[in-house]
Amino acid sequence: MLYCPKCKIHIRGYKSCCPLCQGALEGVPEKPAFPTLPKKAVSNLSFFRICTFVMLLVEILMAVTFYLSHFTFHWAWITMIAALAAWIDIWIALYYRNNVLKLATVETFIGSFAVYFIDRATGFLGWSLAWVIPIAIVTLIAATIFIAKIYRLRLIDYVIYIVFDVLFSLLQAIPLLLHQNPYRYPAVISMTLILILAAYILVFRGRELHSAGSKYMHT
16 A cells, blocks of 8 residues: 655555655555546547437438439438437437437337338338338447447447347348238348347357346346
8 A cells, every 4th residue: 555654644546646745655556446437438429429420421311312313212201300310319318318229229119110000001002111120120230239339338238239129120021921021122131131140149259148148137
C-alpha cells in the first residue's frame, strides 16, 4: 500500500502522488478497491450520430429509387417509414437508457406481424411475405451485430436476441410451404443467411453459446 509521509495516510490503488498534498509517495501500489469499468468504444452521442447518418442515407436512396421507378416501387416509401421509425426508437432507447437491442427486436416482430395482417386485410397481394418481412429480419440481424460491436458486447450478452431472430426467420418457411409467398427468393435468401450465421455461432462460438444458455436457464 502506498503511504504519504507528509500527510501520514495510506492510499490504495495506483497513484503517482498524494491526492491531498501532491507530494511523493512511498511503498508498493496495490490493486484499487473498486474495479475499473472499461470505457465504451463509441459514446452514445457518437452512436446516435452514426444512426442518424444511416437513416438519412436510407431516406435519400429510397426517395431517389421511388422517383426513378416513376412512383411504382411502393416498398421504397415503406422502407423510408421503417427507417424513420427505427431512428425514433433508437433515440427513445438512448434517451431513457433502455435496452436498444430488446426494443429493436420486439418492435421488429410486432411490425412484421402488423404488416402481414395489413397485407391480408387489403387483398393479400403477398408484399409483406415477399419483401417487407425478409428485409426486416436481415436488417434486424445486421443491426444486432452492429450494435453489439459498437458497445463491445460479448456474445453471451446478445446471443438470446440472435436465437429469437433465427426462430422468427424460420417462420417464413410456413407461407412458403403453403404457397402463400408470391416471390420466394427474398425469404429463402434471408433464411439462408441467418442459418449460416447460426451455424457459425454453433461451430466456432459454441463455448460462449453454452455459457449463454446456462446463464439464461439459471435466470
